[in-house]
């Protein structure tokens with residue numbers, strides 16, 4: 316059941332001692348980069364000043380802007396010849412940040428992805444279809460290498476081409492998939508269109524859901540439709556990519572592989588550590604990275620540490636599913652709203668289809684939220700006007716949660732823009 320029992324179940328004191336030893340090395344390595352070299356000189360930090368794990372707080376935070384300002388090579392801690400691969404973030408705003416890896420970096424990353432997949436029950440007998448974009452995005456190659464290390468047969472399908480995905484699953488007996496949750500919902504309507512029932516007509520047993528926030532309800536929907544177990548997979552390119560945190564069979568939070576990373580949760584406004592179990596922004600430090608160590612990176616992802624041990628016996632702490640990003644938060648009439656709150660409510664309402672879109676407009680001095688919701692195929696008779704009851708229910712349910720009254724528009728199944736990558740949930744037409 317464990318990929319590496321000793322390290323996965325290592326007692327906390329030993330894990331922390333290992334982290335400290337690795338943190339010292341990581342800080343020493345980082346000091347050879349232009350960025351950290353300058354920073355440490357400026358603040359007078361010597362790698363030898365790190366004598367306890369708490370001393371990580373002596374290091375200032377690193378932000379996406381720091382990565383951008385020192386693009387492309389300002390964070391390199393090794394000569395360029397030692398690098399074997401680059402990846403980049405899939406960010407839509409500003410210049411994508413790039414991350415460089417040595418061969419050891421790739422091997423360590425591959426190992427935590429393999430460890431994560433193995434934890435959910437994937438084995439060499441599995442047929443793994445990777446429905447993720449290959450290329451600069453880490454979801455493709457990251458999972459590919461991990462699955463190869465586990466020894467599964469990989470179908471490197473890439474994203475898109477929905478009918479072909481389903482054909483591949485049927486022809487080659489796919490048992491495990493890696494898929495973006497919004498795409499999994501979309502793909503379910505293509506299954507229906509083709510008259511294929513994944514529960515009886517495929518051998519699917521495991522799905523890895525990653526790359527974007529999704530609610531427990533969406534997981535349940537996917538598990539029920541496909542007849543499989545779906546595991547939440549969290550990662551970001553700055554910390555390798557997938558494999559950073561992953562759900563175990565207990566599906567209660569994601570274990571962060573603390574032998575590879577230091578995990579902190581801070582208040583995004585004061586940047587002070589929050590109390591154990593409280594919500595805040597996830598901050599992470601690489602412990603094994605050679606090519607491009609990154610210390611105290613502000614991920615912008617909001618979560619909390621789930622206190623207490625996990626029943627699976629692993630000692631690496633768990634984080635709760637990501638609630639959203641600090642930069643995803645919508646402020647409307649002074650109310651803070653995360654798109655995932657809307658998703659959560661919508662997925663609970665019978666008759667709601669697989670896709671929705673939030674559009675923000677300004678009317679005079681007022682902000683207006685329009686939620687466009689696809690209707691489920693079986694509910695749709697050809698006339699949206701007959702579904703006024705459903706529309707009202709959506710307005711009421713959303714209002715009870717987000718405290719403002721959105722305008723809800725029902726749309727026909729399959730008519731909202733689909734994305735093969737991360738879903739675009741919000742279009743903000745308000746002017747500055």
Ligand code: AMP
Nearest residue numbers: 404405526527528548549550551552637
């Ligand atoms: P990238 O730019 O491709 O490195 O994307 C990393 C970002 O994707 C993270 O910082 C998160 O905001 C988001 N992300 C990745 N996996 C998950 C997940 N399982 N749940 C929620 N958000 C995720």
Ligand code: ZN
Nearest residue numbers: 563625627629
């Ligand atoms: Zn566990």
